[in-house]
């Protein structure tokens with residue numbers, strides 16, 4: 001690995017294995033109080049992803065400086081981060097698709113891919129600033145933004161109104177973490193907010209898009225669950241309960257509306273390199289109890305990899321698939 005040009009698009013694993021990059025990256029991680037071993041699950045991700053993963057702790061200049069140091073003081077031209085994203089041209093041409101949580105992470109990658117594949121995207125998120133920044137990053141795309149909290153009826157009404165009469169598909173992606181608390185430590189506030197955002201929001205928005213889909217006799221809905229929908233060892237009490245509920249929401253609607261031409265499926269991501277925040281005061285006991293299980297995760301995915309799974313189910317390629325929970329986790333759930 002000594003002669004490869006190291007850039008922000010080079011994988012963390014290749015950086016670590018490089019005679020030049022390895023010591024530099026280890027030094028940077030050590031300066032932040034971490035160890036190279038902690039990077040094991042993210043070896044396959046581009047170096048640039050460290051910025052998102054650090055949740056604001058690492059500035060862009062840290063990655064830029066590292067790349068400069070590895071290349072005699074200059075930043076070499078690099079391929080796009082994560083390589084060229086595959087798209088199926090025109091797969092969503094003429095379709096209107098609603099995406100929640102579209103300002104960040106998996107929702108943003110999904111909304112972006114849908115727009116590149118020809119959809120008119122109704123992109124919605126509680127963060128008006130990040131949503132506007134996303135839409136501005138794709139000036140030629142057909143993106144309508146609706147800033148709002150998916151737990152409020154007012155926002156749900158605004159989202160459906162923005163879509164107009166036609167709604168071909170819906171991706172319920174917005175979600176929040178819990179504090180890893182075991183049941184006995186879970187506060188009412190934590191429970192209520194996690195259930196509201198992760199379950200009640202998708203329920204109410206799905207209910208609101210049904211009339212348009214039933215009139216058309218067609219529609220595809222994808223809910224984002226989690227590894228925490230498949231096992232009890234991925235997150236805390238509130239989040240695990242909420243994501244198991246997402247599976248129930250998915251299967252019930254799939255059975256009820258399958259005969260009417262609708263498909264309702266879920267994707268269960270394992271670890272994904274997004275900036276999804278944790279609330280303050282994460283449970284010490286919960287963190288310690290879950291740590292060993294998290295160590296079995298085969299690796300962390302990019303948001304674009306999740307968008308590939310979500311858009312597959314949203315698209316007509318998923319024609320015979322209804323009521324499934326598709327694990328998109330690099331094989332974690334098979335263990």
Ligand code: NAD
Nearest residue numbers: 101104105106125126149150174175226269271272274276
């Ligand atoms: P993220 O924080 O990057 O994106 C989530 C987005 O949802 C944010 O832009 C946030 O502003 C928005 N949001 C939060 N509350 C909202 C509300 N009340 N109304 C409207 N928008 C709201 O997180 P992400 O990692 O991209 O997560 C997306 C989904 O994937 C979530 O449902 C999450 O539970 C799930 N998931 C994530 C991971 C992971 O490792 N990142 C793993 C499994 C499942």
